[in-house]
Amino acid sequence: MEYPKPSFRLLQIDGIAVVHQAFGDCTDVYGMSSDAFDGILGLGYPGATSDGEKLVFYNMWSLSLIPQPIFSFYLNPDPTAASGGELIFGSVDSTKYTGAIVYIPVVIQMYWEFIMASVQVESTIVTSSAYAVTDTGTSLILGPTPSVAAINLALGGTYDSSSGMI
Structure with missing residues (x-):
């Protein structure tokens, strides 16, 4: 698949002006035709770009626009x-969490992929030592069929024939 070349623009995020930011316009995203959204802000690794463009997070850090090379999410x-x-x-x-932040290594630097020690639903461990990807852009749980089936069973998930999803 050939992607259109990105344009370069001034991007402003909460008062931070990121100059000469590569920006790709999306008018159609496969699988999201009925969802309402304004766009996608990719926060993956540099290898995830089609032509080696500098992603916004890396651009912010290289331009000294942020104090540390980290980003965080709070999901209400x-x-x-x-x-x-x-x-x-x-x-x-720090007002959004309790306890200490535990950092774990990323095992594949294409996505934010790491190894989970286990997946537990209430007191039931449904899978152990599984690879996972943190992606705030989806609500889907994807993985090996036996592991996902065990998670769905533990959660009481049912099959929806209209979408083909559990």
């Missing part, structure tokens, strides 16, 4: 809240 568990969550570049908001 309250579905009635005005804000569904936050994306924070360059730091974390």
Whole structure:
């Protein structure tokens, strides 16, 4: 598949001006035709780009626009809240969590892929030592059929024949 060449623009995120940012316009995204969205902000590794463009996070860091080379998410568990969550570049908001942050190594630097010790639903361990990818852009659980079937069984998931999904 051939992708159109990105344009370069000034991108502003919460008052941070990122100059000469590669930006690809999306008018059609496979599998998202009925979903309402404004766009996709890719936060993957540099190898995920089609022509080696510098992704916005790496551009922000290289231009010294953020204090640390990290980003963090807060996903609000309250579905009635005005804000569904936050994306924070360059730091974390310590008011959004308790305890200590535990860093784990990324095992494949194409996506944010890591090894989980286990997946547990209540007191039932449904799979152990599994590879996982953190992706805030999806609500899907994808993986080996036996592992996903065990998770769905533990959660009480049912098959939806209209979508072909559990």
